[in-house]
Amino acid sequence: MFKAKQKLFIIVPLLSLLVSGCGAAKSDEGAASNAGEKSNEVVTIKLSNWYAEKMDNWDVVIAEFEKQHPNIKVEFASAEDNNSNEFYKKLDLAVAGGDDLDIIMFSNMTYLSQRAELGMIEPLDDFLAKDGINFADEYTADTKIDGKVYGLPGKSSQGLVIINENHLKEAGLELPKDWTWDQYMEYAKAMTKTDGGKTRYGTYFHSWIQYGYLVQNFGQSANSNLTTDDGLKANIDNPYMRKSFELRLQGEAEGSATPYSEVVSQKLNYRPQYFNQDTSMLVTGSFLIPETGGTDTIPASFKTVFAPLPKLNAEDPISANVSGDVLSVYSKSKHKEEAYTFIRWFSTEGIVLQGKNIPSWKKADLNDVVDRIIAGSKNPEMIDKASLLYVLENTKSTTTATAVPYHAELEKVLLEEFDKMMLSNKDIESTIQNTQKKIQKIIDSKS
Template sequence: MSKVKRNLFIAVPLLSLLVSGCGGAGNAEKEPAATGTGTDAEQAVTIKLSNWYAKKMDNWDIVIAEFEKQHPNIKVEFASAEDNNSNEYYKKLDLAVAGGDDLDILMFSNMTFLSQRAGLGMIQPLDDYLAKDGINFKDEYTADTSIDGKIYGLPGKSSQGLVIINEDHLKEAGLELPKDWTWDQYMEYSKAMTKKNGDKTRYGTYFHSWIQYGYVVQNFGQPVNANLTTDDGKTANIDNPFMRKSLELRLRGESEGSATPYSEVVSQKLNYRPQYFNQDTSMLVTGTFLIPETGGTDTIPASFKTVFAPLPKMKAEDPMSSNVSGDVLSIYSKSKHKDEAYTFIRWFSTEGIVLQGKNIPSWKKADLNDVVDRIIAGSKTPEMIDKASLLYVLENTKSTTAATAVPYHAELEKVLLEEFDKMMLSGQSIDDTIQHAQTKIQKIIDSKS
């Protein structure tokens, strides 16, 4: 996960240069789509994999070595700052495109970032490749990477919402590990696990500064209208029960003193990883991407056992589900090696990501038990990851995919963040927060039509 700033999403820089450099959104589709995956065995080519990950720490060295073993006529150049900062990566990517650099495979941390660039003609649709290989996308992957009916990338990891809990704190509070719970019960658990020791407070939960956690109920668990616009992109989606519930939960955490105060999160620039692993908080709403780290890393060893609970629900009768997101691998529309790039992203999104042993794959045909075993075995302290509760959550949570946010989603989140800050820091009411954000966001939507 990248070290994202409070605004969460960056505005895409140099859009005019990108449009002129890529020739507009439709030009890539007008070119004959390359198909097939073979190359001349006597003419090995090198493809560039642009991303933000650390090669060795995230096992990309193992992945690339195995791919090149299976495909000796394709070499993979790992192009990354290795800082796990996807926001900086996007800035560099846009500059590279504007400068006419040779690019092949582009990775995106979610569909919003991909959608912004697909609209500029940067991304090659994959429909012809998939059709040639006889692949039905929905039969293969849990995530949906389509935009306006075309597939613009293959999903790698599948990140779904869940809750990680410090087992020691759970037992200390006399609580049972929840297997099905609501957001209200989540806050009750948070209050029960909050503990004061002199001037220091160990909070029951921590909500990060990302505005996603401002509308946590809506963003994490609602498959329909999960974004700040309705799914058709025409109407502001702030005035709804899920947004209201999200804001109520955040204020409840403040008033009951069971969540790390938002003022501290912002002013001290706190990060969710040290807050949890240093035991300053007892549980986090997070994604499956964090599973490997619960077994410890070189930076932060695991000193306690983590157990897992499903994402809370709005109402008790609601189904146990979570929106899924995750990395998407795409082909640059001006790549000189599209066939070879496709060969890699198809292999990685299936066999490769399982071999990597770091994440839950979006590939439906993966053996979940094997995947979990690989992730646990690859951690520093495997015994600190509770496999039974993790498998329960993964096997019993229905994966849903929210509609891709509008390309100017960053503008909308900035508006919501401003109103959210007024509520959390200056006492603005929930009603005013919702009304102001609804009105301002609708104005932006109308200006784009």
């Protein structure tokens, strides 16, 4: 399945793969297969995921699907804790225990590819061909591995910046429509404010190591991972990684970003940091858009405006890498056709109906999607629709190469070296060279 150089890395027991983490648009003709409706037999399929059924509107989605497909019932199987990392552990245990599974959701392609290599995931090419579907014409995200489609993309999560409008105006700043990372840090410095011994930081970078190499990870379309796209070389010694490190150290030196030591020691989370107004600005993904309008647990008390992802160079195009959930069919499912029917329907009509995320489906009406997301929030007036649509319409969505299945091992190495730089004053150059050497050693051991 994978290229020869990448093929031997996963000859391990299944349980060792416990990785760490975190008006309706109408589908086109033939969007949903008629599979599973050839007889009056009612088939029940299991949808395994980590979401909350009611809060994330899965109850609405499933009810509509079952209405349109009366011979298919959907069992929603979730811990409902919104913790995808724990989900993967439970998933691997369920597979090892021989549990019946049908639809498996993945938070990104890296976790899917790990299990596709083990033969857990059913390729969908034959189903798509039967329905006359050209994948590239339908979806922005690319979910192919070595030319085969192993899942259909649900939400499309692309990088963008959310900003507290009050803080922006207070600092006398214009909402940026096209900016660089250097300008981003200037904005962060301008919005930082200390009052009564308490500091409100201009920006917050979360503890996830993806924020350690954010310039490369969020916006670089080619070679955005910790290996080159062919999986053969370490990809640390480059301008995008250097810029990422420089930004993080700049935020520390200027006091414009929440100190990394506080982020890790206090186990801070980006949601309360932003919504409690302890920070003014976040680099995040479009998955967070609904929450900027408030939820039952955290109502929105201020208006959020949106800016595109910053660029390394002023002349670069506005672009952002796209990731997001992928829905796959378990290779040992007893109801593969019915499972495919659901994921095809959900990845088109269903996700629009859900009203929670920007879909990867190209034929969705973006204005309608945004209206649904805003209307479904607790405080819809707190989401600035104009700036949100500007970002979504003017950002080029790019799909990067799927990371090698041992990517988590590489991120662990990077995190160790990153911590030394941020907490022990190790310089950028030695951090890059040490990480490059260690990751290359791991790559060579897998070949």
